[in-house]
Amino acid sequence: MSSPYQTRRRIEFRDTDAAGIMHFSAFFTYMEQAEHEMLRSVGLSVMQPDGETTIGWPRVSATCDYKGAVRFEDIIDISVAVVHLGSKSVRYRHEFRIADRVVAVGEIVAVCCRIDDRHQLASIEIPAPIRERLTRHAV
Numbered sequence: 001m002s003s004p005y006q007t008r009r010r011i012e013f014r015d016t017d018a019a020g021i022m023h024f025s026a027f028f029t030y031m032e033q034a035e036h037e038m039l040r041s042v043g044l045s046v047m048q049p050d051g052e053t054t055i056g057w058p059r060v061s062a063t064c065d066y067k068g069a070v071r072f073e074d075i076i077d078i079s080v081a082v083v084h085l086g087s088k089s090v091r092y093r094h095e096f097r098i099a100d101r102v103v104a105v106g107e108i109v110a111v112c113c114r115i116d117d118r119h120q121l122a123s124i125e126i127p128a129p130i131r132e133r134l135t136r137h138a139v
């Protein structure tokens with residue numbers, strides 16, 4: 001049975017603002033890192049060599065709702081779930097929790113792209129072996 005990927009972070013000082021709480025922009029870097037870690041856990045890379053080119057995942061949408069303040073040195077549990085697998089795109093939902101309290105929920109849509117040696121992007125259908133691995137964290 002598939003379930004969200006779970007990881008944990010301690011909030012760094014550099015990620016907090018003058019109000020003493022985690023800056024809104026920092027949630028996106030935590031989401032990105034958690035997603036990349038999830039991909040590694042299923043044997044993938046966000047920059048996957050494929051012959052002469054690379055398969056990568058540029059983002060076309062990123063949102064986050066903030067429900068409670070997060071502070072320096074808080075321990076946050078981050079879950080990463082695949083909530084939609086399209087033909088070329090994947091939508092991830094990230095839940096941030098302190099203990100059992102949800103403090104933020106973010107979503108990111110990434111598009112499967114072939115990246116050539118001139119860094120040109122061309123969207124492609126998600127290859128079957130990659131799709132199969134992504135479904136391991138589908139909900």
Ligand SMILES: CC(C)(COP(=O)(O)OP(=O)(O)OC[C@H]1O[C@@H](n2cnc3c(N)ncnc32)[C@H](O)[C@@H]1OP(=O)(O)O)[C@@H](O)C(=O)NCCC(=O)NCCSC(=O)c1cc(O)c2ccccc2c1O
Nearest residue numbers: 046047056057058059060061086087088089109111121123
């Ligand atoms: C990415 C693009 C080249 C795609 O353009 P294209 O025209 O080919 O795509 P489609 O319009 O056909 O859509 C494909 C697919 O995506 C869905 N979709 C598109 N837009 C949205 C949206 N706003 N919200 C939700 N879904 C959307 C669409 O419905 C289709 O779904 P299917 O599943 O049905 O196929 C082109 O869009 C482009 O170049 N965009 C700009 C990308 C960009 O510059 N993003 C900002 C920075 S990217 C970034 O930060 C980044 C982070 C990483 O972690 C990376 C990791 C690895 C590699 C690259 C990374 C990266 O760039």
